[in-house]
Amino acid sequence: MEQNKIPQATAKRLPLYYRFLNNLQSQGKTRVSSKELSEAVKVDSATIRRDFSYFGALGKKGYGYNVEYLLGFFRKTLDQDELTEVALIGVGNLGTAFLKYNFMKNNNTKIVMAFDADEEKANTEMGGVPIYSIDDLEEKINGVKVAILTIPASEADGITDRLVRNGIGGILNFTPARITVPDHVRVHHIDLAVELQALVYFLKHYPLVEQ
Template sequence: MNSKKKIPNATMKRLPLYYRFFKNSEKSGVDRVSSREISEALDIDSATIRRDFSYFGELGRKGYGYNVKSLLNFFMEHIQGNEVKNVAIIGAGNLGSALLNYKFSNINDRMNVVAAFDSNDEIVGTSINDTLVYHPDELEDMVSRHNIDVAILTLPAEVSQAMAERLVDAGIKGILNFTPIRLDVNDGIYVHNIDLSVELQALFFYMKHI
């Protein structure tokens, strides 16, 4: 990866789309693709794709395009990393259960959901899609025991900040936050916020102005 260039956030957000495209291309037996083919599949203009890739050096050749296997290996090594990331879902209610039933390996085979946590005694001790649901009292022990790196937070807003602090103290390095509040955590802990209400409002806005 070219460390001399600062990679824009917009480029970083497109990288998972590129990874999924190359992974699907490999599954389909495709050996090489052009920026035009990537553009048509992802609805991203070719110039943007070439600029995004330029941040990481020479990934393709003019007149040849991009080697699918090489690019897939690149994304796995330099963007995803070679280590498996263990993930916990905090809150196994409606949204948490839906996430537990989602096949994450379809988009990232370096992510392993190893535990879920919920205070509802009716589901503690049960399994959702082969993932055991633990009581929050066991959080710190399970984070340490399973080397959990990432937490997906799907709790009510009023308890999310306190849980985020517990997660950080337990050793979590990243949080995917589905709650409607902005979490206040230590520097060095990355929080990615997904507010479904904001995303829906943005969708309605774009629909209105098409």
């Protein structure tokens, strides 16, 4: 809650920087300039310097940034020391992809439980994560603040209401439905069909222009 002045655009790039710095460190690099970083993450170097500057003077003129220092700083800032528990709702194709994806690699975010309407899947597990019946949502979810929604659009509103009533704070919504939530709940929409259509639109209408 400290730094409400950090632009959202900056905040969205932080995880990207963090992951790349991790790579650098495991390669044994000790210093990096905004120019090098820029080439790797495809963000303008001035933007990177500006982004970092919101957190204070993290670099050294004429030298660049110390990888270890920067990494330690971001670890704290991105709450990497604290594990965030996530619930996955809907173990279909996309949900399965999430369960098998190893989120722990550079990332202190972990799916700790999953739910599905299919009673065949209930009380099994996948990738070490227990799968419960959606009927047991209220009973099991207790305390988890973030949910990934990978269910059919028709179910989205009903499930969202139940999540909200059980204290969820953030939803990563992969359904095409634009769900309605109270102001204190944050939703990020990722709509795969829209992303693909938007790409196709840009290809046809914005030739040779970088995004």
